[in-house]
Amino acid sequence: MNTAAFLFIAILTLAGALAAAVLPRLIHAALCLVGAFLGLAGFYFLLGAEFVGLVQVFVYVGAVAVLIVFTILLTRREREKDHASDWGGAVVALAVFVGLLWAIFQTPALAVAAPGIEPLTVRAIGEVLMTDYVWPLQCVGVVLTAALIGALVLVMEEKR
Amino acid sequence: MTPTLQLFLLVSAALFCIGLLAALSRRHAIFILIGIELMLAAANLNFVAFWRFDPQPQAPTGVMVAIFAIAIAAAEAAVGLALVIAVYRHYRTTNVDQLDQLKG
Numbered sequence: 001m002n003t004a005a006f007l008f009i010a011i012l013t014l015a016g017a018l019a020a021a022v023l024p025r026l027i028h029a030a031l032c033l034v035g036a037f038l039g040l041a042g043f044y045f046l047l048g049a050e051f052v053g054l055v056q057v058f059v060y061v062g063a064v065a066v067l068i069v070f071t072i073l074l075t076r077r078e079r080e081k082d083h084a085s086d087w088g089g090a091v092v093a094l095a096v097f098v099g100l101l102w103a104i105f106q107t108p109a110l111a112v113a114a115p116g117i118e119p120l121t122v123r124a125i126g127e128v129l130m131t132d133y134v135w136p137l138q139c140v141g142v143v144l145t146a147a148l149i150g151a152l153v154l155v156m157e158e159k160r
Numbered sequence: 161m162t163p164t165l166q167l168f169l170l171v172s173a174a175l176f177c178i179g180l181l182a183a184l185s186r187r188h189a190i191f192i193l194i195g196i197e198l199m200l201a202a203a204n205l206n207f208v209a210f211w212r213f214d215p216q217p218q219a220p221t222g223v224m225v226a227i228f229a230i231a232i233a234a235a236e237a238a239v240g241l242a243l244v245i246a247v248y249r250h251y252r253t254t255n256v257d258q259l260d261q262l263k264g
Contacts, residue, residue: 006163010171017175017198021182026190033194036175040201043168044226047212052204052226059230064197064237071190071241075248089184093177100173110166115215120223133224140231147235151242 005046013039026072034065048117051125168209176202189244189254193237200233 016036023029037060044053104110129137179198182191204226211222248254 003163006167010167014171014174014178017178020194020198021178021186021191026188029191029194033197036198037201040175040205043171043205044208047168047208049208049212049223049226052208052223052230055227055230056204059234060197060201064234067237067241068190068194071244074245075190075254086185086187089181089186092184093181096180097173097177100176101170104166104169104173110169111164112213112215113162113164114213117212120220125220125223125227128220128224132219133228136224136228140228144231144235147239151238154239154242154246 002046005042009039009042009046012036013043027069030065030068030072033068034061037061037065048120051120051122165209165213168213169206172202172205172209175199175205187255187257189247189256190241192256193240193244196240197233197237200229200236204229 013036016032016034016039019032020029020036023032037056041053041056041061044050044056176199179195179200179202182195182198184195186192186195207222207226207229209222211220211226214222244254247259251259253259
């Protein structure tokens with residue numbers, strides 16, 4: 001695994017996420033979120049899970065980001081700026097981060113390099129999906145259908 | 161030197177806390193959804209990293225969990241954004257501080 005690539009992707013992802021979290025304008029935050037999602041897809045490619053990286057690009061960059069932008073356009077107001085004003089949230093987030101850091105550095109078993117593994121092919125993923133994970137797959141299909149119908153019902157115009 | 165599992169967990173922890181910051185400190189409903197998406201993505205990164213650094217090559221459990229989590233996150237985003245639109249139609253605002261009708 002390439003350290004330079006790791007550093008580049010990490011900086012891209014974290015900078016995009018931080019910009020999405022603190023920028024006052026919603027549309028800028030949504031575009032920075034796309035950068036963070038692309039960085040995450042880069043992480044998946046770096047880790048050898050190319051299929052997850054592609055799914056990440058298709059689902060998040062292709063669908064979720066577009067959905068967020070459409071929602072922003074549909075709910076636009078003249079006063080659309082929103083500054084992060086609450087210091088309590090920052091304190092809680094920092095405390096959680098320090099706790100996670102402590103947990104990560106307390107565990108010596110985590111300081112391992114990546115072992116050499118066989119590349120995970122899409123064929124292998126498809127075989128596992130159709131054998132071991134066939135019931136979860138069906139359940140996800142039902143959940144997605146129910147969620148999309150539910151979203152449609154929620155945004156339908158109310159009859160007067 | 162190659163990146164260790166620790167480094168991936170560090171990035172994931174930072175990403176999770178940025179998402180938490182967005183979800184807790186913003187007042188706009190869409191920002192809160194963005195924060196939740198970031199936290200879910202951080203969890204996904206952990207799943208894939210733990211799968212990759214597993215010493216024995218095994219069934220791709222972490223990858224499967226990540227794929228299912230992405231699918232569920234997409235459903236969550238669709239319903240959440242539909243809720244934001246429905247709330248906006250009703251109250252003409254997306255500021256969660258002004259949605260206080262259930263306050264006792």
